[in-house]
């Protein structure tokens with residue numbers, strides 16, 4: 001059994017994200033926006049990093065790209081393969097860590113990640129790997145949650161109850177333009193940002209909170225952690241519902257996301 005905190009963190013992530021499958025329907029619409037923003041074209045070789053159930057990969061495949069996906073969680077990859085088979089298309093899925101991508105240098109024309117690479121503990125290692133496997137002149141693009149809006153605020157709330165281990169960066173920082181620019185560094189040119197919205201159906205803030213508690217690893221982990229502390233769990237849930245309530249209206253929760261794109265030098 002390893003005692004290295006980062007290895008332990010990733011092992012926990014690998015298992016915890018297995019529950020994400022039901023939320024796939026919430027990421028489908030956003031995937032089309034990212035694939036558009038990345039200007040994916042027929043014949044390009046493309047990698048979907050932290051692909052989960054393969055939503056971005058399959059969207060890009062429909063545009064004619066030759067696609068591979070990579071993710072830490074075997075349960076999500078099994079779902080991705082099943083979905084791919086049921087759609088009658090070809091996408092290769094690989095188990096792997098964004099901090100050690102199992103591909104040769106300069107393998108892809110396009111490298112994408114939707115709400116994925118932002119969960120790697122070391123952002124600079126993750127971005128360096130994504131740029132390493134990208135061809136010179138190729139495009140990197142990713143979607144993250146803006147620092148001041150719902151999902152980033154939710155991760156900050158989770159962090160108050162379940163602090164991240166030492167050496168693990170906060171995912172919310174990926175929603176800040178200046179931080180994103182700094183992490184992309186001098187290895188890229190033409191950094192551009194854009195925003196889009198996606199809408200999640202819900203009967204009430206608690207209805208969405210229940211789905212997040214069941215399917216989004218950091219939220220699931222905090223609820224498990226607070227199981228023995230009912231008063232704190234109740235307080236966490238009240239704050240979670242109040243936060244979601246700020247974005248809830250007429251059975252919809254509006255989520256704005258940030259897209260970033262750049263070209264490798």
Ligand SMILES: C[S@@+](CC[C@H](N)C(=O)[O-])C[C@H]1O[C@@H](n2cnc3c(N)ncnc32)[C@H](O)[C@@H]1O
Pocket residue numbers: 010013014017020024027049050051052053054055056070071072073076096097098099113114115116117119120121
């Ligand atoms: C919010 S889900 C997004 C999944 C998918 N991209 C989508 O849009 O539906 C986050 C994903 O990041 C993956 N992930 C987290 N840490 C990772 C790492 N270090 N390397 C690869 N994948 C990772 C999880 O397994 C999970 O599939």
